Amino acid sequence: MTKLILIRHGQTIWNKLGKYQGQADIELSEEGMAQAEKLGANFPVDKVAAVYASSLKRAMATGDAVARRFGLETAACRELMEISFGDWEGMTYEEINAVWPSVHDGLFCRPDITACPNGEGFAGVQKRAVAKLQELVKKHQGETFVIAAHGGVNRTLLCHALGLPLRYMWNIRQDNTAVNVISFYDDGRITVDLMNSVEHLNK
DSSP states (O other): OEEEEEEEOOOBHHHHHTBOOTTSOOOBOHHHHHHHHHHHHTOSOSOOSEEEEESSHHHHHHHHHHHHHTTOOEEEEGGGOOOOOGGGTTOBHHHHHHHOHHHHHHHHHOTTTOBOTTSOBHHHHHHHHHHHHHHHHHHTTTSEEEEEEOHHHHHHHHHHHHTOOGGGGGGSOOOTTOEEEEEEOTTSOEEEEEEEEOGGGGO
16 A cells, blocks of 8 residues: 655745635745744654655745755755636635636536636646656555645645545635545555544644
């Protein structure tokens, strides 16, 4: 059995302001750095073989907080980057909805078939993220490894693991530094053993 500890990055200033980040390379806030340190100090497993992260700073810094505990380096993976929100990056929900109400509504009602103006759709995000996940599962067969990524990316990977159509991705909550545990069995079965745990923040 191979085990993945899938985590979301810590809080950023844009998270607090409600701005769409996408592939804008926003760093962790002070609170986000503290969240990441708590995650590293209270990680749910005692041994990991490797730590991978989206190449964006907020995910890399979160991955580094975990990697340091195990004496590892975080490997950057562009395939695990958040969705490109295109023209929406840096804007708030209200600002986007005022200009693109129908497309914006489509991103939440039908994320499986909607794309952001001059950006990506979640179907494309899922395709690249799942391909990378499958590569890493094969590489770390019988081991436990970590991926630090983003709310959107994590939801697409969890939909894949659960056999859930992508249109329901927003039914899955992913808080900052959320921990998800996914097991991959030799017979092809996948189980989601834990989802959106932030228990480490209470310690």
